[in-house]
Amino acid sequence: MQVKPTPNARNNAPAYVLIAAIAAVVALAFTYTAGWLSFDRLTPAKLVNAFSPPGGPALGFRRNHAKGICFTGTFESNGAGASLSKAQIFTVGTYRVVGRFNLGTVDPTAADPTIRVRGLSLDFVTPDGSEWRTAMLDAPFFAVSTPQSFYALLQASAKKDDPNAMKIFAAAHPEFPKFGAWVMSAPRTASYAQDQFNSLNSFVLVDAKGEQRVVRWSFVPTAEPQILTPDELKQRGPNFLESEITQRVHGGPQRWKMIVIVANPGDPTADPSKAWPEDRRKVETGTLVVSAIEPEADGPCRDLNFDPTILPVGMHVSDDPFPAARSAAYAVSFNRRAAENKYYPHTPAEGAKP
Numbered sequence: 001m002q003v004k005p006t007p008n009a010r011n012n013a014p015a016y017v018l019i020a021a022i023a024a025v026v027a028l029a030f031t032y033t034a035g036w037l038s039f040d041r042l043t044p045a046k047l048v049n050a051f052s053p054p055g056g057p058a059l060g061f062r063r064n065h066a067k068g069i070c071f072t073g074t075f076e077s078n079g080a081g082a083s084l085s086k087a088q089i090f091t092v093g094t095y096r097v098v099g100r101f102n103l104g105t106v107d108p109t110a111a112d113p114t115i116r117v118r119g120l121s122l123d124f125v126t127p128d129g130s131e132w133r134t135a136m137l138d139a140p141f142f143a144v145s146t147p148q149s150f151y152a153l154l155q156a157s158a159k160k161d162d163p164n165a166m167k168i169f170a171a172a173h174p175e176f177p178k179f180g181a182w183v184m185s186a187p188r189t190a191s192y193a194q195d196q197f198n199s200l201n202s203f204v205l206v207d208a209k210g211e212q213r214v215v216r217w218s219f220v221p222t223a224e225p226q227i228l229t230p231d232e233l234k235q236r237g238p239n240f241l242e243s244e245i246t247q248r249v250h251g252g253p254q255r256w257k258m259i260v261i262v263a264n265p266g267d268p269t270a271d272p273s274k275a276w277p278e279d280r281r282k283v284e285t286g287t288l289v290v291s292a293i294e295p296e297a298d299g300p301c302r303d304l305n306f307d308p309t310i311l312p313v314g315m316h317v318s319d320d321p322f323p324a325a326r327s328a329a330y331a332v333s334f335n336r337r338a339a340e341n342k343y344y345p346h347t348p349a350e351g352a353k354p
């Protein structure tokens, strides 16, 4: 017996074609959004890949600032910040902090004296359930003006065999030589406890009346700086910063004053390579107290992503393009290192010398 196609089956053909066409358009849209069709577009993955040294990244570690030491402590807020922001962290009180001293290197085994840029990352938690994360540097301004320029810098510095690569980069990025000069000349201290750390990126604080102000912030050490001569620095051990801060905190809590700097109208808020003039309004909002050094390997920082866009109510991002770019890149780095957990050393590296 011959089975005839039902009228319905015959009529469905155009519908299938239409469904297939819609699916193709959706797939194309996803492909475009993922950046696979725009080869020049800067994606978070490209940014993170650009940190990778020739032998590949250190698996399981942060893709930048891979070397560091975790700590816990508190933020003692003096209430002065409440005039700028309604975030609970600025009301008088003592709030829990998890943080990390770190070095701007992709190599978790790098020798401390060889790394120029030091960082301080903080995660503040308040009883209202808010969280504020910030990751700062000891530099007074950032190396470049835009995330695209930062990508170009990473690419140029990877071309170790091409003596012209950095020259060409510097010529195309007039803001960069100033950072280069800081790298070459800024004094180096004997301790993380003696360093000032700066947000560099700008953010917006919103007060209880809804008024908004663009700010940056700094954590200024209360410890007297001991400047190391280049020779003294060379003689320090490969892990001297970590050993020093561990010993120092063991002897007593270490403190930094938090200073909020308020922009004047017209200040460059979207460009962290441009420092604001010194005379800007400054508000001292409290004191960071570092009271315990925690293990880096399996401590509370391991699974923390110090994403600078995690902000409480009363703070939000500004027109500075970096925090969004950083957030996206840190997520890629975090996902990769979390997936590589089996490669991450779960005890302190053997043979680590002070």
Ligand code: HEM
Pocket (backbone or CB within 6 Å): 047, 048, 061, 062, 063, 064, 065, 068, 100, 102, 119, 120, 121, 135, 136, 137, 142, 147, 150, 198, 199, 200, 201, 272, 304, 305, 306, 322, 325, 326, 329, 330, 333, 334, 337
């Ligand atoms: C587009 C520019 C930038 C990119 C692509 C970038 C990328 C990264 C990546 C991939 C990490 C590791 C994140 C993780 O695995 O958790 C990291 C960490 C860090 N970055 Fe950036 N960064 C940028 C700009 C900045 C700026 C402007 C600052 C400071 C103002 C900064 C300070 C830090 C610090 C202190 C850490 C260590 C965070 C931690 O302790 O986990 N970075 N960065």
